[in-house]
Amino acid sequence: MARELLGKVLVRDSGKLRLTARIVEVEAYLGENDPAAHAAAGNTARTSILFGPPGYAYVYFIYGKHYCLNVSCEHEGKAGSVLFRALEPLLGIEEMALARDIAVHGPRDLIRLTSGPGRLAEAFGITRARDNGCDLTSASSALWIARDGFRAKGFQITPRIGISKAADQPLRYALKGNAFVSGKRPSR
DNA sequence: ATATCGATTATCT
DNA sequence: GATAATCGATATG
Numbered sequence: 001m002a003r004e005l006l007g008k009v010l011v012r013d014s015g016k017l018r019l020t021a022r023i024v025e026v027e028a029y030l031g032e033n034d035p036a037a038h039a040a041a042g043n044t045a046r047t048s049i050l051f052g053p054p055g056y057a058y059v060y061f062i063y064g065k066h067y068c069l070n071v072s073c074e075h076e077g078k079a080g081s082v083l084f085r086a087l088e089p090l091l092g093i094e095e096m097a098l099a100r101d102i103a104v105h106g107p108r109d110l111i112r113l114t115s116g117p118g119r120l121a122e123a124f125g126i127t128r129a130r131d132n133g134c135d136l137t138s139a140s141s142a143l144w145i146a147r148d149g150f151r152a153k154g155f156q157i158t159p160r161i162g163i164s165k166a167a168d169q170p171l172r173y174a175l176k177g178n179a180f181v182s183g184k185r186p187s188r
Numbered sequence: 189a190t191a192t193c194g195a196t197t198a199t200c201t
Numbered sequence: 202g203a204t205a206a207t208c209g210a211t212a213t214g
Contacts, residue, residue: 027195036195046210063196064207070195083195118196163195 001073002028002082002173007152010087011144012124019095019124021087021114022150025174025181027160029070031079035165039079050079055137059121059128066118067126071136071145085161085172087114088180089123096123107179116182153177 005023012019029037031050038060043051049058050072058070058081073080089096089110096113097104100123104110114120121127126143136145154176159168161183174181 029195038195041211044210060195061209062194064194064209066196068195085195116196160195 001071001080002026002171003155005071005082005084005145006155006173006175007150009090009146009148009150010084010120010124011139011146012092012126013142013144014125017092017095019092020090020146021096021120021124022090023084023145024088024178025084025086025172027083027085028171028173029081029083030171031074031081036160036163036167036169037079037081039081043079047079049133050081052076055135057131057134057136057143059126059132061128062118067121067128068117069121069124069126069131083117084120085117086174086178086180086182087120087123088178089113099123099125111180115180 005026008023009020010023031037031039034040038047039050049056052072053076054073056072058072059067061067069084070081073082100113102112114123131143134143135141138144152175155173156176157170158172159170160172
């Protein structure tokens with residue numbers, strides 16, 4: 001799923017406003033048996049979406065400040081998911097800058113719009129109240145995943161970022177050479 | 189009822 | 202490179 005999501009487009013539709021951005025970095029979380037996954041705590045009020053059918057938005061709140069977006073994967077009862085870590089803005093850049101409350105002058109500022117799980121959620125106005133449980137596979141949803149003709153040149157797999165448990169597993173997928181990928185730049 | 193901590197980011201040095 | 206900010210979910214009593 002993580003590999004399939006790379007290169008797809010995240011779409012926000014609210015009224016006549018549309019935001020779109022390409023998915024350039026994601027991480028896989030493997031469900032109940034993955035110590036780093038929220039699903040490891042079991043099926044609770046917080047994580048119930050993870051245990052439902054695939055294709056739905058799991059939104060969580062972290063560090064008192066940030067929302068992050070996952071899509072549920074696997075069949076009902078299996079809590080695998082994919083975390084959206086970075087996007088490349090396509091449409092609605094001014095609106096994203098407004099939501100992020102930053103001024104965009106050059107490419108350097110563009111990166112701060114959607115490079116990082118908390119940043120992309122803020123740019124898209126994603127909150128738990130608004131988007132948790134949303135069907136990401138339906139074009140009539142306010143938040144959904146689209147396919148355009150984009151062909152990725154390649155991707156790379158590295159260890160997941162920002163976790164303390166099971167941090168060694170290579171489950172982070174990123175488009176090769178994409179400037180919007182979060183974290184430290186690979187040496188090449 | 190209370191304590192702990194995190195799938196992060198911004199802002200320092 | 203280090204650290205503060207900030208709050209809801211979860212664990213513990």
